[in-house]
Amino acid sequence: MRRRSKKIKTENNSNPETSEERNKFDEIPHDLVIEILERLPLKSVARFLTVSKLWATTIRSPDFRKSYRGGSSSEPRTLIVSDLNFKEPNPKLHFFRPSISSPSFLSSLTCPFTYPRHEEYYYHHVNGLISVGYGTDQIVINPTTGKFITLPRPKTRRKLVISFFGYDSVSDQYKVLCMTERLRGHPEEASSQHQVYTLGAKQKSWKMINCSIPHRPWSWNAVCINGVVYYIAKTGEGMFRRCLMRFDLKSDNLDLCTILPEEIQTSLHDYFLINYKGKVAIPNQPNFYTYDVWVMNQEGGKIEWLKNITFTIKPRKGFVRYLFVTGTTHTGEFILAPTSYTDEFYVFHYNPDMNSFRKIRVQAPGVKFSFAQKASVVFSDHSLLRLDNLHIRGSTHTATGEFILAPRFYSDDLNVIHFNPDTNSFRSTKVEVYEDYE
Amino acid sequence: MSSNKILLTSSDGESFEIDEAVARKFLIIVHMMEDNCAGEAIPLENVTGDILSKIIEYAKMHVNEPSEEDEDEEAKKNLDSWDAKFMEKLDLETIFKIILAANYLNFEGLLGFASQTVADYIKDKTPEEVREIFNIENDFTPEEEEEIRKENAWTFNE
Numbered sequence: 001m002r003r004r005s006k007k008i009k010t011e012n013n014s015n016p017e018t019s020e021e022r023n024k025f026d027e028i029p030h031d032l033v034i035e036i037l038e039r040l041p042l043k044s045v046a047r048f049l050t051v052s053k054l055w056a057t058t059i060r061s062p063d064f065r066k067s068y069r070g071g072s073s074s075e076p077r078t079l080i081v082s083d084l085n086f087k088e089p090n091p092k093l094h095f096f097r098p099s100i101s102s103p104s105f106l107s108s109l110t111c112p113f114t115y116p117r118h119e120e121y122y123y124h125h126v127n128g129l130i131s132v133g134y135g136t137d138q139i140v141i142n143p144t145t146g147k148f149i150t151l152p153r154p155k156t157r158r159k160l161v162i163s164f165f166g167y168d169s170v171s172d173q174y175k176v177l178c179m180t181e182r183l184r185g186h187p188e189e190a191s192s193q194h195q196v197y198t199l200g201a202k203q204k205s206w207k208m209i210n211c212s213i214p215h216r217p218w219s220w221n222a223v224c225i226n227g228v229v230y231y232i233a234k235t236g237e238g239m240f241r242r243c244l245m246r247f248d249l250k251s252d253n254l255d256l257c258t259i260l261p262e263e264i265q266t267s268l269h270d271y272f273l274i275n276y277k278g279k280v281a282i283p284n285q286p287n288f289y290t291y292d293v294w295v296m297n298q299e300g301g302k303i304e305w306l307k308n309i310t311f312t313i314k315p316r317k318g319f320v321r322y323l324f325v326t327g328t329t330h331t332g333e334f335i336l337a338p339t340s341y342t343d344e345f346y347v348f349h350y351n352p353d354m355n356s357f358r359k360i361r362v363q364a365p366g367v368k369f370s371f372a373q374k375a376s377v378v379f380s381d382h383s384l385l386r387l388d389n390l391h392i393r394g395s396t397h398t399a400t401g402e403f404i405l406a407p408r409f410y411s412d413d414l415n416v417i418h419f420n421p422d423t424n425s426f427r428s429t430k431v432e433v434y435e436d437y438e
Numbered sequence: 439m440s441s442n443k444i445l446l447t448s449s450d451g452e453s454f455e456i457d458e459a460v461a462r463k464f465l466i467i468v469h470m471m472e473d474n475c476a477g478e479a480i481p482l483e484n485v486t487g488d489i490l491s492k493i494i495e496y497a498k499m500h501v502n503e504p505s506e507e508d509e510d511e512e513a514k515k516n517l518d519s520w521d522a523k524f525m526e527k528l529d530l531e532t533i534f535k536i537i538l539a540a541n542y543l544n545f546e547g548l549l550g551f552a553s554q555t556v557a558d559y560i561k562d563k564t565p566e567e568v569r570e571i572f573n574i575e576n577d578f579t580p581e582e583e584e585e586i587r588k589e590n591a592w593t594f595n596e
Contacts, residue, residue, distance in 0.1 A: 036560070
């Protein structure tokens with residue numbers, strides 16, 4: 001029986017004695033190799049791209065991306081982005097995934113630009129990449145690797161830049177759509193200077209486009225379905241009517257899709273768009289515990305809004321946190337997340353067919369979060385595996401490979417959590433440690 | 439409880455008599471049983487006796503698979519611990535054979551577990567070591583390999 005020794009690196013096919021035993025190993029057909037690949041952690045999968053061209057092609061295939069389990073089974077593919085205290089000059093972003101079994105750290109990076117005081121920032125995730133817009137600074141991040149590319153500045157002198165991000169699978173293109181508003185402009189003033197940037201295109205500049213409908217973007221997120229980006233905007237006389245705008249990546253056409261249903265025209269909450277079974281949907285909360293999900297049906301050129309799903313959460317003892325619907329899983333469950341976290345990171349999954357709730361936690365064993373903590377964004381059902389090259393530059397910054405989780409707001413303790421992705425362990429330290437990492 | 443016994447014969451002529459409930463873990467047998475008359479031995483052409491005996495051992499322990507919502511933490515922990523010991527004793531070659539056999543028998547539970555075991559075994563290995571294990575030839579040029587390594591440099595951090 002041939003013994004494997006980790007210390008000795010043997011050459012391929014050099015030992016004739018064991019060639020017969022070696023034959024057993026070639027018998028593993030490639031589809032069973034895939035069963036093994038699917039269960040590897042991301043780091044390993046990325047490393048094994050260089051094993052052979054067949055492995056590289058397999059790992060990069062859309063089928064593999066769909067069936068990849070990330071090292072454990074039946075995991076919800078929700079992504080949490082945690083960002084640090086905004087008083088930091090360069091915000092750090094940390095990507096991880098809540099898991100039933102163990103914390104899944106993906107990557108972390110330091111944004112190359114200073115966190116602005118007065119502008120808003122826009123995060124969008126589409127097909128495995130995340131775009132972040134801070135004023136005229138626009139980057140696109142790959143959360144799997146923590147690498148990003150910096151886009152050229154949009155053509156504007158203004159500081160208030162709104163951005164959206166989309167992907168079209170037919171042309172395999174990612175595009176960023178930007179528009180600007182005057183910082184101290186009139187609330188009825190429409191957005192302008194609409195422009196598009198196509199990633200990876202030969203022409204590395206922003207293309208100005210026309211928009212015939214004057215509007216002001218009015219949702220802090222958008223959804224991209226079948227190569228069309230949808231977002232909510234105010235239009236019409238006095239910028240009063242809330243409607244859905246659509247940006248078609250194939251034609252670079254930006255126009256009005258439809259008006260929002262009357263019942264949610266005057267919603268008090270922020271609008272949040274989600275993808276429900278391939279359709280644009282808007283969750284609405286008529287009261288604290290009830291959720292209505294409005295789904296937009298586009299059939300044969302006719303558009304109508306249907307209040308497809310209504311569900312109520314039973315008020316739980318000791319749990320009075322406001323939850324908002326942040327998306328759906330590929331199995332049709334709704335993902336709900338709180339707007340702020342204290343003790344632990346978690347999301348809820350609601351299954352409309354079984355009317356059941358379950359809580360998915362990010363494991364942080366032995367750690368007491370003693371302050372109010374805020375995860376900046378929760379992305380839902382995010383396709384995680386995107387290992388292609390996009391002319392990437394930049395890298396992650398932590399010296400020892402740990403990443404730092406810190407709160408947005410501090411109360412008494414200035415605590416910082418260190419997460420070591422190799423040992424999957426958390427430890428809590430005082431904030432002075434920051435200096436080591438800069 | 440059904441005390442029906444099923445007779446299985448391995449490719450090298452070894453016979454195994456097992457409970458029907460255990461045999462039903464192998465979906466290929468479920469199909470064969472429907473076609474087969476009761477009492478006849480079921481031949482398994484693609485599995486040798488030594489591997490089949492291991493697979494049966496595993497199947498017997500997992501006959502009463504606890505459901506996901508099962509509150510019995512103790513039982514789950516014991517089963518996990520048994521599973522771990524089961525794999526620990528086996529060398530990689532045997533585990534590969536088990537994967538092939540579990541695939542042939544359509545024994546989903548063991549196929550997944552064995553695949554996970556191999557995944558855990560190789561996850562920290564270098565691509566060169568992995569090529570050795572699977573007997574794969576490196577068809578990248580050094581330049582191509584270097585380019586991919588550069589893109590994914592973060593995975594090679596020590």
